[in-house]
Amino acid sequence: MWRGPWYVPELRVLNLGNNSLTGIIPPYVGNATKLMNFDLSENRVSGNIPKGIGNLSQLTELYLYNNQLTGFIPTTLFNISSLLAIFLGINRLSGPLLVDEGNIVSNFNFLSISYNQISGCIPSNICQLTELNFLSIYFNNITGDIPKNIGCLSNLEKFYIGENPIKGTIPTSLGNISTLQYLYCGNNRIVGQIPPELGKISNLRELSFVHNYNLIGQNSHTLKAIKCIVSINVSFNDLEGEIPSGGVFAYSTLQSFLGNKGLCGMHILEIPACAITNPGKQSKIKEGLLEIVTPVVTSSFLIFLLATIWIMKRQKKGKSKDVEKVPEIRTHQLVAMGVLRIGCIEKSST
Structure with a gap:
């Protein structure tokens, strides 16, 4: 002890x-x-x-x-x-x-x-x-x-x-x-x-x-x-x-x-x-989703709209250039035809 x-x-x-x-x-x-x-x-x-x-x-x-x-x-x-x-x-x-x-x-x-x-x-x-x-x-x-x-x-x-x-x-x-x-x-x-x-x-x-x-x-x-x-x-x-x-x-x-x-x-x-299960919570979730989705949809629509307008303007501008080219072609054709006719007259007189 x-x-x-x-x-x-x-x-x-x-x-x-x-x-x-x-x-x-x-x-x-x-x-x-x-x-x-x-x-x-x-x-x-x-x-x-x-x-x-x-x-x-x-x-x-x-x-x-x-x-x-x-x-x-x-x-x-x-x-x-x-x-x-x-x-x-x-x-x-x-x-x-x-x-x-x-x-x-x-x-x-x-x-x-x-x-x-x-x-x-x-x-x-x-x-x-x-x-x-x-x-x-x-x-x-x-x-x-x-x-x-x-x-x-x-x-x-x-x-x-x-x-x-x-x-x-x-x-x-x-x-x-x-x-x-x-x-x-x-x-x-x-x-x-x-x-x-x-x-x-x-x-x-x-x-x-x-x-x-x-x-x-x-x-x-x-x-x-x-x-x-x-x-x-x-x-x-x-x-x-x-x-x-x-x-x-x-x-x-x-x-x-x-x-x-x-x-x-x-x-x-x-x-x-x-x-x-809480309706209030559901509505808050929906509100949150809307806050996210709405800006996305709006911005997408605006981008689409601007793109469409730009494409239409390009197409319209292209058509106007084509229209300007047609008279020019016809004028050249008429001048050419005139020259040919004058040439023919000169030959006949000779």
């Missing part, structure tokens, strides 16, 4: 990751007060995370992922102001996320608790993690809604909340996170529409609302405006309307839109073409 070197007062870095360590994290872990980097990842350490870990006032990075840890995440962790990264994924941790009440003084950049048994709601005081740019809480038992004020995480770049029984609607405030690049909300119970505000996230690269089943509406055109997006998956929902032909949609596959019976668009393989 591993007991740990907790009586080394000057210890700054403890990296024991990717070994076969067993046992628990001793409760006197807090004695290593100058520890900055603590890595026990990818072992078989079990038991709880000791509350004494909150005494590591200089701790900046904590790696405990891929172990067999159980119990709650100590609230004292969120009061270490120097702490920048916590990785607790792939364990058996339970209880709520963060604290329901109270202040958080940590300046987290990274918080990963995926693949655990964390329950309860995402608390509103998550907004106190103003420096957070990576938040991964997928594959847990988190319920409730996504907080309406989630847009307060103004530095967030990656947000993974899929594989949880989260319900409610997608907050419009997500559109305020201009730094957001990756958003995964798959296999939740989210309802309602994809808010058009998401179209404002100019840095968004990957977006997934797969397997929510109850997302509705015709908001695909909103996402067409996002220039950087390279991957989108909204399959198995209740979306409808035409799939845009530009942007990321031009390179998407059938798998990105499966299970949405109301979607249509010829450019995606096996997606049916959109039927025009």
Whole structure:
């Protein structure tokens, strides 16, 4: 059983990751007060995370992922102001996320608790993690809604909340996170529409609302405006309307839109073409066609008319020249005949 070197007062870095360590994290872990980097990842350490870990006032990075840890995440962790990264994924941790009440003084950049048994709601005081740019809480038992004020995480770049029984609607405030690049909300119970505000996230690269089943509406055109997006998956929902032909949609596959019976668009393989059932839309299409066809027909007619007039003038001019030539020929003939007659008279007189 591993007991740990907790009586080394000057210890700054403890990296024991990717070994076969067993046992628990001793409760006197807090004695290593100058520890900055603590890595026990990818072992078989079990038991709880000791509350004494909150005494590591200089701790900046904590790696405990891929172990067999159980119990709650100590609230004292969120009061270490120097702490920048916590990785607790792939364990058996339970209880709520963060604290329901109270202040958080940590300046987290990274918080990963995926693949655990964390329950309860995402608390509103998550907004106190103003420096957070990576938040991964997928594959847990988190319920409730996504907080309406989630847009307060103004530095967030990656947000993974899929594989949880989260319900409610997608907050419009997500559109305020201009730094957001990756958003995964798959296999939740989210309802309602994809808010058009998401179209404002100019840095968004990957977006997934797969397997929510109850997302509705015709908001695909909103996402067409996002220039950087390279991957989108909204399959198995209740979306409808035409799939845009530009942007990321031009390179998407059938798998990105499966299970949405109301979607249509010829450019995606096996997606049916959109039927025009709206008379207003039909009239607009007719008006558009008329705007294109009318100038073409008019210009063609004018060209034909001008060509006809030009040909007629050429023909008329040719005829007038022929008429002028006829008198000239007859005159020459008469002169010639006159000359011949005079010649004949002279000969007879002689």
